[in-house]
Amino acid sequence: MAKVKATVHGAVSLVSAIANKKGATLGISLKVEAIVETSEGKGVTIQSENKSLSSRLINKTIEKIVSKKDLEKNKIVITLNSEIPTGYGLKSSSAISSVIALACAKIFKPKLTDRQILLAGVDASIESKVSITGAYDDACSCYYGGFNVTDNAKRNRIHFQKIPSNLTAVIFIPKNRKRGKLKNLKILSSIFNNAWELAKEKKYWEAMTINGLSTSVILDSDPKIIVSLIEKGALGASISGNGPSIAAIVKKENISNIKKIFELLEGNIIVSKINNKKAEVYEL
Secondary structure (H helix, E strand, O other), X not given: OOEEEEEEEEEEEEEOOOOOOEEEEEEEEEEEEEEEEXXXXXXXXXXXXXOOOOHHHHHHHHHHHOOHHHHHHEEEEEEEEEOOOOOOOOOHHHHHHHHHHHHHHHHHOOOOOHHHHHHHHHHHHHHOOOOOOXXXXXXXXXXXXXXXXXXXXXXXXXXXXXXXXXXXXXXXXXXXXXXXXXXXXXXHHHHHHHHHHHHHOOOHHHHHHHHHHHHHHHOOOOHHHHHHHHHOXXXXXXXXXXXXXXXXXXXXXXXXXXXXXXXXXXXXXXXEEEOOOOOEEEEO
């Protein structure tokens, strides 16, 4: 029988797609690894130290790739290891659905294209109600790395570029997980659209900071934090996804300045290099 290992990375938001279904994201090096092993029998077993993973998302993703016939005659054991905190806007759901799709495709449907694998995860995210839009923007940066600017409604990647390798994401994970009403982001839809247009023109940091100020106001985070981060040398800073995490992108020499701002707040700090590496899978 078969055994494969797949690796997919996390991402942070440049422009939220909630208001207009148009988003922009960039890859970070926090990763999710999945080992998928098949043997005779039937049934799916998921092993992970992280108890907050959505088994519904994982099962839906498997169903998108593995046929009913194959599910009937294969016992599938999935071992997941994730460095990405779940539920903070760091794209753990997109990374998990992509890594499962990629590993299962290697065994059961080796001819699937990258896009087909990616969309299997996006569809599974919608059907398991983990995401409203399927988070195509998040999935692209998790799968391909780099900067990705997308039209989520059309599932179209408008622009892709590698990120300068000397940049680092400093991410704050607040102790308090409360966040405002996501649907209120639509009130500022024209501002998010302007930010998206900037990202499309490769003005990523301006886009990210406009997104950061706008999302902060609506999601009950303090916009002054974003201003302080820029003042201390962040190229761009924003709430990531639906929050509540805050990401600042910096050059190496400014990492300690940014950490000092986050240290004044209650929570944890993660320092992660950016990621330009595409998802990978190989047989064990």
